[in-house]
Structures are given as structure tokens and as C-alpha cells.
Amino acid sequence: MKFISYGAAQQVTGSMHLLELDNGFRVLVDCGLDYETKKKSLTDSNRFFDFDIKSIDVVILTHAHIDHSGNLPNLIKQGYEGQILCTTPTYDFCTHLLMDSVNVQMSELNKNNTKGKRRKPKATQASDLLYTQKDVMETLRRMVTFNFEKEVELAENIHFTFIPAGHILGAASVVFNVVENGKETRFGFTGDLGRNDANLVVNPMVMERLDYLVCESTYGGKLHHDTQSPEDILMEHIQATCIDKRGRLIIPAFSVGRTQAIIYSLHKLYKQGRFNHINVYVDSPLAIESTSIYTKYHEYLNDDAREFLRQNGSLFDFPLLFEVENMRDSEAIINNYEPCIIVSAAGMVEGGRIVEHVYNNLQNPQSAILIAGYCAEGTLGWKLKQPDASVTIHGKQIPKYCTIASTDIFSSHPGHQMLVDYVKRYDATTLKKIFLVHGEQNSLEAFQVALLKEGYPVEITVKEKVYALK
Ligand SMILES: [Zn+2]
Known part of the structure; x- marks a missing residue:
């Protein structure tokens, strides 16, 4: 099995991770917009994928935020033919967020087209956009929803389960159960985690019996200071x-x-x-x-x-x-x-x-x-x-x-100590590796130092590096 990160590696946005089995079955976890790779425009930074789109068998979406979901219509426009699996609230949020994303792109393009020019601005063409409303409609049509804590078979030797992650309504961590050469491996993605005792949403749940964990690091090294309600x-x-x-x-x-x-x-x-x-x-x-x-x-x-x-x-x-x-x-x-x-x-x-x-x-x-x-x-x-x-x-x-x-009190992510406490609920003696993603460099480093101190094998994920897992 191999793990490769195509986005939110050594940065926060553009979540996109690939799990590839020895028999070639490929699962993409999230397909979000990257706001940090600064090219001329958001469209230019997100237009191309660094992998063969047609080789993806299935996409799993952890939650609706646009840095996790916002490039799905482009993936479909460029030839992805499979389904997108998510929870029901995630699907509902996507119906609004992905349509809104088309409007945001249109207004950005209109702004760029008129910038500094006296002559009549050129009209925004559908080809200038990452995707259109038609691509969003097709994306929504491909979405299939699943409940939390129900194991689902993706193929003969791979199952997945959504686990509540807190964060926003319907946000999921996802755990894969893979059997290769008669051996079972459990690989978990936290997605974006919530904080404990947050307004409205549940506390994040841990995934059972993990061998590998891909963990978000947004607030690594940053404490939430608020002590009042x-x-x-x-x-x-x-x-x-x-x-x-x-x-x-x-x-x-x-x-x-x-x-x-x-x-x-x-x-x-x-x-x-x-x-x-x-x-x-x-x-x-x-x-x-x-x-x-x-x-x-x-x-x-x-x-x-x-x-x-x-x-x-x-x-x-x-x-x-x-x-x-x-x-x-x-x-x-x-x-x-x-x-x-x-x-x-x-x-x-x-x-x-x-x-x-x-x-x-x-x-x-x-x-x-x-x-x-x-x-x-x-x-x-x-x-x-x-x-x-x-x-x-x-x-x-x-x-x-x-x-x-x-104030940090309404933050939908855990602060540094809450992140460390979340990981401490996993057994350091059985977890083979933690891959840190979804954080700025100083956050990733601070979180890594804290986890090394607790005895966890932990690595800051490098974009497009192939991690072969035994
Ligand atoms: Zn999020």
C-alpha cells in the first residue's frame, strides 16, 4: 500500500490525499481548493492535477469546507468517472458551497478583467472558470451518502468507515481497513477535527486499532486562550x-x-x-x-x-x-x-x-x-x-x-493541547506512523516536537512524496 499527499502538505488548504493498494486500487481522500500556492489567480493554482485522474477508483469526502471539496467539479470535468462518498449533511452543504464557489470565481475573474483597464472588460468565458454550474450539478449527482460508524465495502480487500470528527455538522474522520497478503492494515485520516465541548457539534471520536494516522495540524503550537464560556x-x-x-x-x-x-x-x-x-x-x-x-x-x-x-x-x-x-x-x-x-x-x-x-x-x-x-x-x-x-x-x-x-472561542479546530490530547488516545506502541498535514510549517513543527516527546513516530508529510507502507 502507498500513501501520497497532493495537497495540504506543508500548508493548510487544498486537501487531497491518495491511498493506493498493491493491486492498483486508488482512493482519493478530499479534493479541495488550494488558496496558498500563489499563481496569477485561484483558477490557475487549481486547474491541473498531479496524478492520472482516470486511475482514481473512488473519492471519499471528509467534509464540505471548500478547501476539502472545492476542486471536485474540476476533477469530474477533467474525466473522473466514479462516485464521491460522504455523509448526508456534507452533501447538503456542498449543494450550496460548490455553487457559491462558481460565483466567487466569476467575480474574481470579472475583477481581474477590469483591473487597470479603461476599455470595455472582456466577458467572462466558461473556459476561464475552473468549472461551471453544470459541472457542479454533475458532481452532486455522483455523491453517495453514508452514515457514521457503518463499515462499507469499497472493493474485496478494502472497507471504510466514517467516524464523527466534530468540526462542522457531518464532518468525518475516515478509517480504511485493507487486507493485503493475508494481513490487515488500518489507515485513518482525521479530516479536520473539532474542539471538545464546541457549540452544536459532537466531540471528535478516535478511530479504533490504527496502524497509520494522517492528522490535521492547523493549530499546532497555538493554544486557544479563552477560558470563559x-x-x-x-x-x-x-x-x-x-x-x-x-x-x-x-x-x-x-x-x-x-x-x-x-x-x-x-x-x-x-x-x-x-x-x-x-x-x-x-x-x-x-x-x-x-x-x-x-x-x-x-x-x-x-x-x-x-x-x-x-x-x-x-x-x-x-x-x-x-x-x-x-x-x-x-x-x-x-x-x-x-x-x-x-x-x-x-x-x-x-x-x-x-x-x-x-x-x-x-x-x-x-x-x-x-x-x-x-x-x-x-x-x-x-x-x-x-x-x-x-x-x-x-x-x-x-x-x-x-x-x-x-477570540478563539468559536474556532472549529482544536488548539495545540487539545490536538496532542486527541493523539494521546492512540496507542504509541502499535501506531507505526503519524503523517502530519494541514498546517503551516511552524505549526507542523511544534506539533511534531510535542508528539515525539510523547513517543509517537511522526513525520511531516512532503507533497507528492510516495510513502510505501509495509
Ligand atoms: Zn474544515
Whole structure:
């Protein structure tokens, strides 16, 4: 058996890993968009695959986030003929996320086509895009869904099982049971893990009796610092901004996972009577669609969320919550200066409606921006957190007069210590190797050092290196 990583090796995005059996059977785990290999555009960085597409027998998708799923329609467009296996919530999220990905590509291309040119921009051609809506439709048609903890036969000598990973609704770790030359080998991929006791989702479960583990490392070396509950942290910001200063609290958040965790906490605060008369706006169509999927698949939620749903009849709906569907309503809340809370995407403030809210509130000392998640270096979210007195938005230098704060409490990944504790649930004497993926170099190294100290055989995965497993 061989393991080869084609993406998210020594970086975070573009998850794409291959498991090849001795008889040539090939499984691709995830097929995500790479945002870090900087070529001219996202399309250029992701157009080509470094393996023979037609040789892939089956694709397994761990979860819907676009850095894990976003290149599937391109794989199909270029000739992949098989199925894509995933959990049911993952399928539902993909129906929205993959269509949204086409729109994001179109707007990026339109932006590049008009940049610095006076003449009429050239029209965006279907061939300029990585894939079209038609390719997305075909991708969705190929998806087949499976439940957690049910072993499924892929071929005579290989079975797989989805194991709950936390992270976002329906996110899975996947364990393969392979029999070669009469010998059984168990190979596990964590996918993206969640943190323990997260809002809404279950704690990550370990995979039993593993020989090999491919483990995510996003927060290697980075501790989550928050010790208070998510509700207490949110309430401090609501008090300081919306109540004491009668200002606006702007929260950039990813559409799938982060937004729902925040709205759930706000609903709890409302039920506890801790704030009233302050409207909450969810200004992201993708987040609104994703929110309904959390309610639809409530059996996948953790005990706390299911009990809350049973008692209140809804996870997210409360009288102060408003979903902002169209751009006209989004502009209307920009021009309304009542104290309020605005939760909007994208999480790293790179595009999306959140940019306008940041632009319009940055110079207002009564407003606050609460960064609620990981922001890659160079993104506007990251620039907001830096000590510089101003940032550039829409080509203008804007001074930072509002409060800018951040919290890790809504992060959908485990921090360093939680990652180490997760791995410690595996037996160091029987695990033959841990391959680290999905992390920046300093995170991978810090995580590797911590695991070596615990006696685990651990290696930082190198892109396209062939690991022959005995
Ligand atoms: Zn993810």
C-alpha cells in the first residue's frame, strides 16, 4: 500500500490525499481548493492535477469546507468517472458551497478583467472558470451518502468507515481497513477535527486499532486562550459596544460552522434575558442556507444542542434575529445607525458583504469588530488585527478608530493541547506512523516536537512524496 499527499502538505488548504493498494486500487481522500500556492489567480493554482485522474477508483469526502471539496467539479470535468462518498449533511452543504464557489470565481475573474483597464472588460468565458454550474450539478449527482460508524465495502480487500470528527455538522474522520497478503492494515485520516465541548457539534471520536494516522495540524503550537464560556465572551463585547456605547458590533464569520455557533450563543443569551432590544443581522446568504441544514440534521448535533432544540423549538430563531437575504437589505443596515450586531462572511474579511460593514464602521469609535477565527497572513482580517493605525480598503487608507478585538472561542479546530490530547488516545506502541498535514510549517513543527516527546513516530508529510507502507 502507498500513501501520497497532493495537497495540504506543508500548508493548510487544498486537501487531497491518495491511498493506493498493491493491486492498483486508488482512493482519493478530499479534493479541495488550494488558496496558498500563489499563481496569477485561484483558477490557475487549481486547474491541473498531479496524478492520472482516470486511475482514481473512488473519492471519499471528509467534509464540505471548500478547501476539502472545492476542486471536485474540476476533477469530474477533467474525466473522473466514479462516485464521491460522504455523509448526508456534507452533501447538503456542498449543494450550496460548490455553487457559491462558481460565483466567487466569476467575480474574481470579472475583477481581474477590469483591473487597470479603461476599455470595455472582456466577458467572462466558461473556459476561464475552473468549472461551471453544470459541472457542479454533475458532481452532486455522483455523491453517495453514508452514515457514521457503518463499515462499507469499497472493493474485496478494502472497507471504510466514517467516524464523527466534530468540526462542522457531518464532518468525518475516515478509517480504511485493507487486507493485503493475508494481513490487515488500518489507515485513518482525521479530516479536520473539532474542539471538545464546541457549540452544536459532537466531540471528535478516535478511530479504533490504527496502524497509520494522517492528522490535521492547523493549530499546532497555538493554544486557544479563552477560558470563559462563548456566551460570557460575546456578552462582554455586546455590553461594551452595543449597550455602553450604543455602537455596532461587527463579527466576521465563516458561513458554515462559525456563524451557526455564534448565532446559537446569541440565542442562549437572549433566552437567559441577558440582552434585549439589540437586533442581530445575519448578512450572508450562504450562512442562512447552511443554518437550515443544522436544523434539518439535528440528530447529528451534540446533546446540549439537541436538548436546547427540544426545549425551545428552534436552535437559531429568536425575535431579535434578522436574516439579510438581498443586497438592498444589506445596504439598508449599513445606513441604519442603531446599535446592533452584524454577523457576516467571509471570515477572513477577504471579499463578501463583511468588507462593506468593516469599511463603514472602521472610523467609528463607537463600533467594534470582533475577529472570531483564524485569519491567514495577508488577509484583511489579519491586517485588522495588526497594530498599524490604518488599513487599505477599496484603494483607500482607512484609519482604525473603532475597537478591534479577537477570540478563539468559536474556532472549529482544536488548539495545540487539545490536538496532542486527541493523539494521546492512540496507542504509541502499535501506531507505526503519524503523517502530519494541514498546517503551516511552524505549526507542523511544534506539533511534531510535542508528539515525539510523547513517543509517537511522526513525520511531516512532503507533497507528492510516495510513502510505501509495509
Ligand atoms: Zn474544515
